[in-house]
Amino acid sequence: NAGVMQNPRHLVRRRGQEARLRCSPMKGHSHVYWYRQLPEEGLKFMVYLQKENIIDESGMPKERFSAEFPKEGPSILRIQQVVRGDSAAYFCASSPARAQYSGANVLTFGAGSRLTVL
């Protein structure tokens, strides 16, 4: 019974390149959340998705960042034209579809993808 799977675990990109982070939710979970964590900081909410639908993207930067959760396959967080300030750990979490928002649900987190921008 695999948990939330994220890959890659570590990703190094040069400024201007694209970064793609993948997340497969826990079996039976249909809601996916992406959070970003800077060193010595808490987690900042980015986006909340169901399959083929973005529910809440209020934490996503307006430019260069996008997320999707297709009908088939993992959720993908895409960062275009990366800059050094994008260096962070990106965590994906999932929850079952018992409530519209995670305030009523416990989140199961993946191990994170650590992005380093040179």
Next chain:
Amino acid sequence: SQQGEEDPQALSIQEGENATMNCSYKTSINNLQWYRQNSGRGLVHLILIRSNEREKHSGRLRVTLDTSKKSSSLLITASRAADTASYFCATGRNTPLVFGKGTRLSVIA
């Protein structure tokens, strides 16, 4: 913002001692959750306390909630070196969970 703020930012204790961490938040909540994060790893859910509960226990963990003061505390009794981690409170009311900056707990053997 419903962001929880943990206090203290860092805590260092001897193995066997109790560790207490506090969390304050700003608006009304449905529930409050505590998570643990070991260095370089993802967060792991520890315990959830509903807004109509005042205290909850899980093993060596004890959580209290005071909605009138908008605060919660996490007590870890008889701490072990393996409890060394960062601890976060998280709140949400019809919104995605919002996490504080956490308390970094070091338990010295």
